[in-house]
Amino acid sequence: MSVKEQKMETSQSKNSIFNMEWVQKYSTFIVLIIMFVGFAISIDRFSTVFNLMNILQQISILTIVGCGLTFGFAAKEIDLSVGYTVGLAGILVPMLLVNGFDLWFALGVGMSAGLLVGVTNGLLVTKIGIPSLIATLAMGSVLLGVNFLLTGGRAIYGGLPDSYLFLGQGRLFGIPVLAFFMLAAVLLAWFVMERTVFGRYIYAVGGNQKAAELSGVRIVFYRTAALAIVALFAAAAGALLAARLGSGQPNVGDRYLLDGLATVFIGMTMFRPGTATILGTCCGALVIGVLDNGLNLIGMDSYVQNIIKGIVILVAVAIVSRTTRLKLL
Amino acid sequence: MSMVAGRNFTFAEVEVRVSIVFGVWIMSVRLANIVKDFPGGRALNDVSVAFELNEVHGLIGENGAGKSTLVNVLGGSLAPSHGEIYINEIAVKLTTPRLALQHGIAHVSQEGSLVPQLTGAQNILLGAEPRSLGCVLRSRELMDQAVSLLHRWFPDVSISLGRPVSELDVADQKIIEIVRALRGDTRILILDEPTAALQSREKSQLWEIIQSLPEKGVGVVLISHFLSEIRQLSDRITVLRDGEHVQTLEAVNATETDMVDLMLRRSGGQKEIGKKTSQPIGETQVLEVRNWKAGRVDVPEFSLKAGEIVGLIGLTGAGHFGFARSLYSREGFLSGSIRICEKKVRGTIRDIQRSGVAFVPDHRMENALMGDSSVAENLSLVHSDFCSSRGILSLAAEKSEVARVVDLLNIKLSSPNQLVRELSGGNKQKVSLGKWLFGAAGRYQVMIFIEPTEGVDIGAKQEIYRQIRALAEQGVGILIASSDLLEIETVTQRVVPFVHGRPGKSIMANEFSEARFIDALTGEAA
Numbered sequence: 130m131s132v133k134e135q136k137m138e139t140s141q142s143k144n145s146i147f148n149m150e151w152v153q154k155y156s157t158f159i160v161l162i163i164m165f166v167g168f169a170i171s172i173d174r175f176s177t178v179f180n181l182m183n184i185l186q187q188i189s190i191l192t193i194v195g196c197g198l199t200f201g202f203a204a205k206e207i208d209l210s211v212g213y214t215v216g217l218a219g220i221l222v223p224m225l226l227v228n229g230f231d232l233w234f235a236l237g238v239g240m241s242a243g244l245l246v247g248v249t250n251g252l253l254v255t256k257i258g259i260p261s262l263i264a265t266l267a268m269g270s271v272l273l274g275v276n277f278l279l280t281g282g283r284a285i286y287g288g289l290p291d292s293y294l295f296l297g298q299g300r301l302f303g304i305p306v307l308a309f310f311m312l313a314a315v316l317l318a319w320f321v322m323e324r325t326v327f328g329r330y331i332y333a334v335g336g337n338q339k340a341a342e343l344s345g346v347r348i349v350f351y352r353t354a355a356l357a358i359v360a361l362f363a364a365a366a367g368a369l370l371a372a373r374l375g376s377g378q379p380n381v382g383d384r385y386l387l388d389g390l391a392t393v394f395i396g397m398t399m400f401r402p403g404t405a406t407i408l409g410t411c412c413g414a415l416v417i418g419v420l421d422n423g424l425n426l427i428g429m430d431s432y433v434q435n436i437i438k439g440i441v442i443l444v445a446v447a448i449v450s451r452t453t454r455l456k457l458l
Numbered sequence: 459m460s461m462v463a464g465r466n467f468t469f470a471e472v473e474v475r476v477s478i479v480f481g482v483w484i485m486s487v488r489l490a491n492i493v494k495d496f497p498g499g500r501a502l503n504d505v506s507v508a509f510e511l512n513e514v515h516g517l518i519g520e521n522g523a524g525k526s527t528l529v530n531v532l533g534g535s536l537a538p539s540h541g542e543i544y545i546n547e548i549a550v551k552l553t554t555p556r557l558a559l560q561h562g563i564a565h566v567s568q569e570g571s572l573v574p575q576l577t578g579a580q581n582i583l584l585g586a587e588p589r590s591l592g593c594v595l596r597s598r599e600l601m602d603q604a605v606s607l608l609h610r611w612f613p614d615v616s617i618s619l620g621r622p623v624s625e626l627d628v629a630d631q632k633i634i635e636i637v638r639a640l641r642g643d644t645r646i647l648i649l650d651e652p653t654a655a656l657q658s659r660e661k662s663q664l665w666e667i668i669q670s671l672p673e674k675g676v677g678v679v680l681i682s683h684f685l686s687e688i689r690q691l692s693d694r695i696t697v698l699r700d701g702e703h704v705q706t707l708e709a710v711n712a713t714e715t716d717m718v719d720l721m722l723r724r725s726g727g728q729k730e731i732g733k734k735t736s737q738p739i740g741e742t743q744v745l746e747v748r749n750w751k752a753g754r755v756d757v758p759e760f761s762l763k764a765g766e767i768v769g770l771i772g773l774t775g776a777g778h779f780g781f782a783r784s785l786y787s788r789e790g791f792l793s794g795s796i797r798i799c800e801k802k803v804r805g806t807i808r809d810i811q812r813s814g815v816a817f818v819p820d821h822r823m824e825n826a827l828m829g830d831s832s833v834a835e836n837l838s839l840v841h842s843d844f845c846s847s848r849g850i851l852s853l854a855a856e857k858s859e860v861a862r863v864v865d866l867l868n869i870k871l872s873s874p875n876q877l878v879r880e881l882s883g884g885n886k887q888k889v890s891l892g893k894w895l896f897g898a899a900g901r902y903q904v905m906i907f908i909e910p911t912e913g914v915d916i917g918a919k920q921e922i923y924r925q926i927r928a929l930a931e932q933g934v935g936i937l938i939a940s941s942d943l944l945e946i947e948t949v950t951q952r953v954v955p956f957v958h959g960r961p962g963k964s965i966m967a968n969e970f971s972e973a974r975f976i977d978a979l980t981g982e983a984a
Contacts, residue, residue, distance in 0.1 A: 326842045326849045333839055336828030343787060343825055344840045344893065345811040403830060 156448070157399045161416050168423035175426055182305060188418035189307035190215075190366045190373070194385045195392035195410040196318040197362025202393050202405035203322065204355035205335040206254060206261040211363045211389055213272035214246050216382030218367030220276055222293075223285045223377035232293055236368055243364020244357060246272065251353030261356065269386075276379040286376035297372025310369060314362065319407040331355050332404075363389075388417055391438065394445040403449055416441070486510060487532070487563065487646050487677070492541035494527050494701075501527040502538070505703045507696050511645055511677040514668060516692030516709065518685065520721055520941050521774055524701040525681050529648045532679070533565030534558030562645035566635050568654060568681075578619035578626065579604035582638045608637050611674070612667055629660035633667065640676065647671060648679045653687060665691060683774040685714045685980070697721055718773065718976045722943050740764030744814075744903040744935035745785075746797040753790030754959040755781045762904065762935040767926065769946035770939040772956035773979050779820070781956065782906050782939035786810055786817040799903050811840075816894040816902045820909040826890040829879035833871055834860045836878050836889050837896045844897025863892045868921055884918025887911065891922065905929060907938045911945060923949050943975050957981040 169176040194211060201208050208214075218239035225235035246268065253264040299306045322328035333341040334351045342348050366385065371377045395416050396409025420441065424434050487509045494502040502524045509515050509532075517525050530536040532543065534552040542549045545561055552558040555565060572581045579601045580587075588599040604619050617630045626634070632652055639647055649668065653661045668691055671678050682688050688695060689709055697704040697720040704720050745762040755777040762768055772778035783789050785796065787807060796803050798813045811817075819825035828836055837860050838845055845856035860874045867888040871881060878889055887910070894905065910926070911919045926949060930936050940946055946953055947970050955962040955978035962978055 324851050324853075326846050326851060329835065329839070329842055329851070332831065332835070333828060336831050337824075339824060340826050340828060341839070342807060343817060343819060345808045346839070347808065401830075 154399055154402065157395055157412060157416065157445075161412065161419065164416070164419055164423065168419065168426070172423065172426045175423060180422070180426075182303070184418050184422045185308045185311075186305040186373075187422060188414045189305065189311035190370050191385065191388050191392060191417060192311045192411060192414040193314045193362055193366040193369070194389040195396070195414050196314050196407055197359040197366075198389050198393045199318065199322070199396070199405045199407055199410045200331060200355045200358040200362075201261075202397070203328075203331045203335050204352055205338075206352060206355055206359075207265065207390075208247075208250060208356060208359040208363075209262065209265040209386060210246065210250065210269035210272055211265075211359060212382045212384065212386030213269045213276060214243055214360045214363040214382070215367035215370060215385045216276045216379060217246070217272055218243055218364035219371040219374075219382055220279050220285065220367075220377040220379060222368045223289055223371045224279065226290060226293055227285055227288050232290060235293075239368045240361060240364050243360045243367070246364075247357035247360025248353060250360065251356035254356060255349045255352045265356075276382075280377065280379045282379060284376045284378045289372075289375060293372050294375055295372075297369050298375070307369060307373065310365075314365070315407060315411055318362075322407050327351075327354075387438070387442070391417055391442045391445070394442055394449060397449045398445055413445075486544075486546060488544040488547070489528070489532060490542045490544060492528070492531055492538045492543075494524075494531060494536060495539045501701050502531070503701045504541075505698070505701070507703060507706065509646055509677055509679055511675055512672045513693035514672060514678040514680055514691050516688040516695040517679060517681045517698065518683075518688055518695060518717060518721060519698035522700075523698040523721070525698055526650065527701075528698065529565065529650060529679060529681065532558070532646075533563060533648055535565070559642060559644075562643050563648070564639035564642070564644045564646070565648040566632075566639050566650065566652065568651040570631065570635065572623045572631055572635060574624035575622055577621055578617055578623055578630075578634050581623055581634055582607060582619070582641065584638065586641065604637075607641060611637055611640055612670070615663070615667070627660065628655050629664055632656070632664060636667065644676060646677045646679060648681075650681045651683065652680070653682060653684065661687070685717050685773070689714065689717070699723075714980045715976060718980050719972075722976060722979075723972060740766075740933055742799065743797075744799055745937070746800075747785065748795045750781070750784070750794035750796070751792040752784035752788075752794070753777075753780050753792075755784060755790075756959050757781055757794075757961050760954070760961065762937060764903065764933045764935055765930050766952065767930050767936045767938065767950045769950035769953040770937065770956060770961075771941075771943065771946055771953055771975060771979060774941075776956040776979070777959035778939045778954075778956040779908055780959075781961075782908050782937055783819070785937075786815055786906055814901065814903040816898070816905040818891050818894065818905065818907045818910060820912055822886055822890040822912075823879075826893070827878050827886060830877060832875045833864070833869070833878055833881070833889055834874040837863055837892050840893045841897035841901075859897055863896050866895065867892050867925060882915070883913040884915045887914050887922065888918065891925065895925075902934055904935045904937065907936070907940075909940055909942075910938060911940075911942065919945075943972060946975070947972070953978075955979055 174180055194215060198208060198211060221242055222235045222239040225238055226232065250261070250265050250268055253259050253268070254261045296306055296310070301309065322331070330341070330346050330351045331354070333344070333346055334348050334355070338348055363385070367382055370381060374381065392410050392413035393405050395413030396411070397403060397405050398409075399412060400406050400409045417438070420438070421434065424437065488507070490506050492502050492505045493500070505524070505528060507528075517528065519525050527536060531538050532552070534555040534557050537553055543552055544550070550561060552561060552563070558565070573584065576584070582604040583600055588596045588603060590596055601619065608615065608617065608619065612633065615633060617626065617633060623631050623634060636647070636649070636652075652668070653664060656664065665687070668678055668680065672693075680688065680691060689712060692709040694706055695709050695712055695717065696706040697717065699721060707716070740763055742764040743761050744764045745760075747757060747760040750757040750760065770778035770782055780790065784791055796810075798815060801813065803810055803813045823829055828839075834856060838856050842851070845852050845859055857874065863869075864871065864874065869885050869888045869892065871885065878886060881889065891910070894902065907926070911922055914922065926936055926938070938946065938950060951967045953965040953970070953975065955965065955975065957979065958981070962981070965974060965978060
C-alpha cells in the first residue's frame with residue numbers, strides 16, 4: 130500500500146506542469162478555433178458554404194464510428210477491429226443490394242453482422258478473459274480476411290438502387306443526408322450515455338469494475354454490451370460509407386480505426402478530462418475533419434497528413450495520460 | 459579497493475566501506491527518529507530502533523502499524539521524511555535498495571522476487587553472473603558458484619539448483635531468495651513474512667535457517683503475523699502501533715498475550731468516542747449461516763438478529779474479514795448455506811443484494827468508489843432505479859436524493875458534481891456508506907461493514923457510528939469486522955472472536971474489556 134501511495138505522490142508532482150484546469154478543459158477548443166481561423170484566412174475556398182457542407186459530409190461517418198468507440202472507452206474496453214467492421218457492413222449491404230435483395234433486408238443483415246462481431250468480441254473479453262486490445266486485434270485480422278474473401282478483392286458496384294445512394298450522397302434542404310444520420314447517432318448516443326441507467330453502468334464498469342460488481346452491477350453484461358455497441362455503430366457507418374462511395378470496397382474501412390481512436394482521444398482531453406464523452410468525441414471528429422480538409426485544400430501530400438495526424442493523436446494521448454492513468458489492457 | 463574508484467563518496471561512506479573491506483564488520487544499524495509521511499497520512503512517527511548483528515529481531519504490529527514502511531526505509535525502498543539511519547554510528551542516506559545492499563542491508567520481500575522460468579542457480583546469481591569477455595555466460599561456473607554459496611550458508615540444505623524455480627516448492631524458493639540476498643557482504647537481512655505462504659511442515663526448515671544466521675554474523679529483521687513464530691525465533695521483539703514504536707522487549711520474557719496487548723491497546727486519550735446505546739434487539743433472525751467454508755474460514759454456525767450489532771474481531775489472517783467478505787461477495791466460497799429473513803439465498807452478488815444484504819467494504823477506493831466520477835454518480839450507483847423509470851434517469855429526482863444523503867451523512871463537498879477522489883478519507887467513507895442509503899429505505903435487513911472507519915478522522919467516525927446505530931434502530935442487523943478494538947467496544951453489542959479461521963465463543967456487551975478481547979484473540983479465552 131505504501132509504495133502505491135508513493136507513486137501517487139510522484140504522479141501528482143508530475144501533473145504540476147499541466148495543473149491549470151482550464152487549459153486541460155479548453156485547450157482542444159482553442160486549437161480547433163485557431164486551426165479553423167488559420168485555414169479560413171490562408172485558403173479562399175475553405176470557408177465557403179460548399180466546403181463547410183463538404184466537411185460536414187466528411188466527418189459524419191467518422192463521428193458515428195467515434196460515438197460507438199466512446200461506449201467502449203467509457204467501459205475501458207478498446208476495439209481495434211472497428212475499421213474492418215466498417216468494411217464488413219460496407220461490403221455486405223451493397224452485395225445484397227446488387228443481388229436484388231430489399232434495402233431494409235440488406236441494412237438489417239449489415240447491422241446484424243456488426244452486432245455479431247461486437248458480441249463475439251465482448252464474450253471473448255468477458256467470458257474467456259482475453260484483454261480487449263488483443264481480442265479485437267485478432268478479430269480485426271479475421272474480418273480483414275473475410276472482407277477480401279467476400280469480394281475477391283474487387284469493388285462491388287453497379288446496380289445499386291437510388292434510394293440507397295441517396296443515403297450517402299443526397300441532400301435535404303441543402304444539407305447532406307449523412308449529417309442527419311450523424312445528428313441522430315450523436316443524440317441517441319448522448320442520451321443513452323448521459324440520461325439512462327444503462328449509460329451510468331457502462332461508465333461504472335469503466336470507472337471501477339470491482340466497485341461496480343460489489344454494487345450489484347452485472348459487469349459481464351455491460352462490458353459485452355459496450356463492445357457490441359461499438360461494432361453496431363461501426364456497421365451503420367459502413368453501410369453509409371458504401372452508399373456515399375457508391376460501391377462496396379474491401380479496404381475503405383481501415384482508416385476509421387486510427388481516425389476513430391483519434392476522435393475519442395482528442396475528446397478525452399475536454400469536458401471531463403480522462404473520460405470519453407459523446408460531446409468530446411464530436412469535437413474530436415471536428416478537429417480531424419477540419420485538419421483533413423484544410424490540409425487537402427493546401428495540397429499537402431497525404432503521407433505528410435498521416436504524420437501530422439499521428440502527432441495530433443500523440444499530443445492528445447499525452448494530455449490525457451497526464452491527468453489520469455490510461456489503462457486499456 | 460577498486461569499489462571506491464570512479465565515484466565520489468562522502469567521508470562517512472568511505473569509512474563504512476573501509477570497515478567492511480578490511481573485515482571490520484559493521485557492528486550496528488540504528489534507525490533514529492524516523493518519520494515517514496504519505497499523502498494519506500503519517501505512516502511512521504518518530505520511530506527509533508537499533509538492530510544488532512547477533513540477533514533475530516522480530517517486528518510485529520497490526521496491518522497499517524508501519525512494519526512494512528519501516529523495513530522499506532531500512533532497505534532503501536522509501537526515503538524517510540525525517541530522521542537518520544546510522545551504520546556504526548555514522549549517518550548514511552540509503553536512497554535506493556542498491557545502495558542499501560552496498561551497505562550490507564538486504565531485503566527479501568513478502569511477494570517473492572524470483573524469475574520463475576530461470577533455474578535456482580540463475581536466480582541466485584541474477585545480475586552477477588560469471589562471464590567471459592563481459593558477455594558470454596559461463597554456465598558451469600554459474601552452477602558451481604551457486605552451489606558453493608548455498609553450501610557455505612546452509613550446508614544441511616539440498617535443493618536442486620538446476621531446475622526452474624517454478625518447479626520447486628515454496629519453501630525452497632524462499633531459501634533461494636535468502637541465498638541470493640546473502641550473496642554480497644550482507645550483514646542485515648530483512649525477511650518480510652517469509653513463512654506466510656508455507657505449510658506448517660515446511661516452516662521448520664526455514665526456521666532453522668533463520669535461527670542459524672546470527673551465528674554467522676548476519677542479523678535478521680523478521681516480520682511475521684504468526685506471533686508464536688516470532689516468539690520462538692526472535693531474540694528481541696519490537697512492537698509498532700499506528701506508526702509509533704511501542705516497546706522493544708526481550709523475547710524470553712514475552713508472552714503472546716503481552717504482545718497482542720501491546721499491538722492493540724489504544725492510548726486512553728481517544729476513549730470518549732460516542733456513547734453506547736442499549737437498544738432492544740428484535741427477535742427475527744435476519745441472517746443465519748450454516749457450515750460456512752470459504753478459503754481458510756470455517757464457521758459451523760452464525761446468526762444475526764434484527765437490530766443487533768455484532769462485531770467480528772481477530773488478528774491479521776484470523777478469518778474475520780474473510781468471513782464477512784465471503785458472505786456477500788462469495789470470495790473463496792467452498793460450501794455452506796445462508797438464509798436471509800428465513801429465506802434461503804444462493805447465487806451471485808446480485809441475488810444476495812436483492813434479498814436484502816448491503817456491503818460496505820474495506821479499501822474503499824478499490825472496492826467501493828469510482829474516484830474519477832462525481833459524488834452524485836457514486837451515490838446513485840446501487841439504486842439508480844430509485845431515480846429512473848424504464849431505465850431513463852430523472853436528474854431532478856437524483857439531485858434531491860443525493861442532497862438528502864449528503865445532508866444525512868454530513869458529507870462535506872463543494873458540489874454534488876465534485877469528483878470522489880478529491881474528497882478527504884472521512885468523506886469518501888461516507889460516500890461508500892451513502893451508496894447503500896440512497897433510495898434504499900427499507901430495502902436492507904443486513905448490512906456488512908469491513909473496517910468502517912479505516913483512515914477516517916474522529917469527527918467522521920462519530921457520524922458513521924451514529925448512522926450505524928440509527929440503522930440498527932430501524933431493525934437492520936449489522937455485522938462489523940474491524941481491527942479497531944475501541945470501535946468494536948463502542949459500537950457493537952456482541953463480539954465474535956476469530957482464531958485460525960474459526961469463530962470462538964461470543965462475548966456479550968456486559969463482559970466487554972480490552973483484556974477479554976485480547977485473551978479471546980490469542981485463543982486463550984477462559
